[in-house]
Amino acid sequence: MDNLTNGRSLTPTTSRAQRRGARIHRWRRDTVELAAIFLSVTAADLVAKIVVHGPDGPLVLAASASALLATALFHTWWAHRHLHGPPSPDTPAPPGAEADGATGPLDEFEQTTLWRVRTTVEDSPGSLARVCTAFAGQRINIISMQSHPLPAGTVDEFFVRAPLSLTRAELTRTVASAGGHDIWTDPADAHDLVDVPTHVLALATRTALDAAELPVALRQLFGQCTIRQFPGAGKRATAGVEGHVMRLPAPSGDLIELTRPHLPFTPTEFARAQALVKLDTLLGPRVPRVKAHLTLPAGADLTVRRADAGDKEAALAMHGRCSTDTLRKRYHGPVRDAERYLDHLLDARHGQTLAVEASDGRIVALGHLMWDDDSAEVAVLVEDGWQRRGLGLDLLRRMSALALEAGVDTVYAITQASNTGLVATMRKLAAPLDYQVEEGTLVITAHLAEATAELPVPWPGRPGR
DSSP, rough: OOEEEEEEEEEEOOOOOHHHHHHHHHHHHHHHHHHHHHHHHHHHHHHHHHHHHHTHHHHHHHHHHHHHHHHHHHHHHHHHHHHHHHTTTTTOOTGGGGGOOOOGGGGSSEEEEEEEEEEEEOOSSSHHHHHHHHHTTTTTTEEEEEEOSSSSSSEEEEEEEEEEEOHHHHHHHHHHTTTTTEEEEEEEOOOGOOOOOHHHHHHHHHHHHHHHHHHHHHHHHHOOOEEEEEOOOOGSOEEEETTTTTEEEEETEEEEEEEOTTTTOOHHHHHHHHHHHHHHHHHHHOOOEEEEEEOOEEEEEEEEEEOGGGHHHHHHHHHHHSHHHHHHHHHHOOOGHHHHHHHHTTEEEEOOOOOOOOTTTTTEEEEEEETTTTEEEEEEEOOOOGSSSSSHHHHHHHHHHHHHTTOOOOOEEETTTOOHHHHHHHTTTTSEEEEETTTTTTEEEGGGGGGGGGGSSSSSOEEEO
């Protein structure tokens, strides 16, 4: 432990002369303190004798007390005045205050907004530095960036914080003045702060757990884009990127095509998408084993779970117990093609199918959630003997919650205009609805963002993602 004397530290390496000087200093200080004590005692004895033996002793004592009280009050007033008053021009700044460049009231700080900026620059030394210098000249702070190499040039993508007063046109001119071209800008929010490797790993995890997540993962990876899947067309197509179109032949023989009109794809983005498709193919068909229990007012105990191709036989048996009118309202086409419909609906790569199972193992209702660009189609089929018990509403609410979980905030149902049962069930979602009727076909679109509080947790026993 260090020995402290007079505010300085004496380390074990202190010289002999320094130690001797410190001892002399302590003796001097002790001598001064002892002399002060004797002086105080002498003064007190003198005052006591004057008060006791003098003719005006009490008067002198009262005057001394008054003088001390006045002095204390004056000192208190003076200290209070200088504590709250403005500092004098010669008052030195506290330590570290000179390093703080902020001056003035808090409301003078400039408000900012977030932007995503993508531009193509020459692949030469100094090209990135020029863009960064141009940003600094406009008080634009670069939060993160990534580069996409091209055969000729480089695409640089920035996530920046710019002054709120800076317009999109001014931001574009700033990048163009630094040599950038093919400039794209878009307002961003705090959700874009996740770094790209972390985002890609999270999407890969979702794809590994559920084959139905591949279209959702691709859409979340590339933003607003159209995703189409063409069965059997993969063998005739060439993988790669052509401007705003990306083609991904899957080993299964299908072709996945992505279109993004507002922004061309890059080879780096193609490599990320191809890795997700390969992961999905290697893992094969898979559906998470999730379920929830339902108890109807009549006392029936039911289970809602994910369905897959292994449930085709039980689903066909349920179709056999449904009336022709019920099947026609669901499929809008020939009832005899139900088996062909099920092959598509039970394939997890096209969406999610939910089955309501009775205690004896029979499937009594099916719900289908099918991805469609930035929206999703929902459809429900309930066996005649189980209708009007709330099964259709539970499936619609559960599928709407799954859509929101995947980042899709609108779902739509296609039915006949005379299907009043489905219309009434959609209204119970407590979400704003849009109606579109064309030649007897009714399309009902639900906007789910305003109904989040009314929707259930899809699978209560499953850890959140």
